[in-house]
Amino acid sequence: MLGASQACADTHQVARPRGDSAAFVAGVQEAVAAGHYELVFGGNDDWMAALSAYRDHLPTRVAHPDFTVVQTALDKVDLTEHAHRVGLAAPHTIPATEAALRG
Structure with missing residues (x-):
């Protein structure tokens, strides 16, 4: 699923996890079915969070x-x-409130 890695033999187009979660889940389901993958993992924070959040919908x-x-x-x-x-x-580390950003 990481198209940037030379260790990957196949790549799959999957909708970004932000926005349309149904399209993301469907894309991961299709990629898993096509590649017969036993495990998926996210390559960045958004993907890691989305895969973790939707794990019950993934095969x-x-x-x-x-x-x-x-x-x-x-x-x-x-x-x-x-x-x-x-x-x-x-x-x-503090929250980025308006007051904190003003200094």
């Missing part, structure tokens, strides 16, 4: 954790808070 395994875990990992403020709670260092 194969998804190489990402449950959607709530993916959401936490992609929410940098939430991820930073989790890191601090377990004693990990993390960069200072």
